[in-house]
Amino acid sequence: MARLYQGDVLTVAVAQPDRSVTENADGTMEGMVTWIIDAGSVSPKEASELVSSLLPAVGGACSQCSPGSPHPDDKRLECYERTVSYDEGNVIYCEAKYFGLWEPSRVLLEYKGSVSSAPITKHPNWAEISTNAVLDPIGLFIGFDNFEETDGDYRNIYGTSDYLVANTSITATYWMETQPLAKTVGVITSLINDAGFDLLPSLPDGSDYLLANQTYRQVGSFYQVSEEYIASGSEGWSSIIYTRQ
Numbered sequence: 001m002a003r004l005y006q007g008d009v010l011t012v013a014v015a016q017p018d019r020s021v022t023e024n025a026d027g028t029m030e031g032m033v034t035w036i037i038d039a040g041s042v043s044p045k046e047a048s049e050l051v052s053s054l055l056p057a058v059g060g061a062c063s064q065c066s067p068g069s070p071h072p073d074d075k076r077l078e079c080y081e082r083t084v085s086y087d088e089g090n091v092i093y094c095e096a097k098y099f100g101l102w103e104p105s106r107v108l109l110e111y112k113g114s115v116s117s118a119p120i121t122k123h124p125n126w127a128e129i130s131t132n133a134v135l136d137p138i139g140l141f142i143g144f145d146n147f148e149e150t151d152g153d154y155r156n157i158y159g160t161s162d163y164l165v166a167n168t169s170i171t172a173t174y175w176m177e178t179q180p181l182a183k184t185v186g187v188i189t190s191l192i193n194d195a196g197f198d199l200l201p202s203l204p205d206g207s208d209y210l211l212a213n214q215t216y217r218q219v220g221s222f223y224q225v226s227e228e229y230i231a232s233g234s235e236g237w238s239s240i241i242y243t244r245q
Contacts, residue, residue: 012037012054013035013036013037013054013055013056013094014035014036014037015033015034015035015072016033016034016035016036019031019032019033019072019073021071021073021074021077021098023102025108026106026108026173026174026175027101027102027103027104027105027106027174027175028099028100028101028102028175028222029074029076029077029098029099029100029101029102030077030097030098030099031071031073031074031077031097031098031099032095032096032097032098033056033071033072033095033096033098034093034094034095034096035055035056035093035094035096036091036092036093036094037054037055037091037092037094038090038091038092039090039091039092055082055084055092055094055096056068056069056079056082056094056096057069057079058079058080058081058082059078059079059080059220059221067220067221068080068098068220068221069096071098071100074100076100076101076102077098077099077100078098078099078100078220078221079096079097079098079220080097080098080099080219080220081096081097082094082095082096082097083095099219099220099222100222101175101177101222104175104176104177105174105175105176106174106175107172107173107174108172108173108174109170109171109172109200109201110170110171110172110173111168111169111170111201112168112169112170112171113166113167113168114166114167114169115164115165115166115167116164116165116167117162117163117164117165118162118163118164118165119162120162120163123163124233124234124235165233167230167231168203168230168231169212169228169229169230169231170200170201170209170228170229170231171226171227171228171229172200172226172227172228172229173224173225173226173227174224174225175222175223175224175225176222176223176225177221177222177223178223179218179223180216180223180225182214183211183214183227184211184243184245185211185212185213185214186210186211186212186242186243187210187211187242187243187244187245188208188209188210188236188237188239188242188243188244188245189208189209189210189211189229189244189245200229203231203232204234205234206234206235206236207231207232207233207234207236208231208232208236208237209229209230209231209232210229210230210232210237210242211227211228211229211245212228212229212230213226213227213228214226214227214228
């Protein structure tokens with residue numbers, strides 16, 4: 001490609017060499033191109049008209065807006081941002097950023113494990129633990145009715161009111177070429193449904209996922225979607241309280 005040298009008069013935008021396109025692990029592509037116009041002796045107004053008609057157009061941030069101009073080397077990318085500067089002698093520089101997808105809908109999963117406290121009376125083995133249990137007036141466990149005769153293993157939990165419950169959440173992030181549909185949150189699900197994605201990581205028998213959050217943002221004509229799924233305990237999310245998808 002031509003490079004702008006001193007003395008050149010270029011009344012059309014010329015893409016400068018040394019360009020590259022990056023393909024990212026999440027299925028996206030990025031590129032940057034420097035465009036130059038040597039407007040010669042034209043007026044600032046005429047130079048502005050050159051910019052609007054000859055430099056790459058930026059895609060609008062709405063579902064009805066036109067896409068940005070394609071990348072000169074790879075039509076899968078479109079212009080979503082540009083910076084225009086005016087140098088001495090009406091030389092116009094444009095740094096144009098491009099974005100696209102090389103593998104649409106590739107899903108990246110982020111796992112987060114944590115613990116939280118729950119009343120000991122909610123423990124799955126409570127029926128066994130509670131044989132000689134003593135509860136206070138509001139139903140909290142305070143001990144056993146005969147501490148001296150209590151088995152050694154159970155003596156260790158004397159006075160325990162809470163236990164730690166393991167929590168798991170999965171955040172699924174992916175890109176789409178069309179505007180995503182809003183999902184109903186607070187529903188029991190085992191699938192990421194858009195575009196037939198794979199199952200979420202498997203859970204122990206009886207457990208399932210609750211869709212807790214969905215967000216998306218737009219870059220040019222593309223949409224990044226993020227969804228958070230929370231795993232249940234061994235008894236699963238209650239289908240009486242939550243709708244099963």
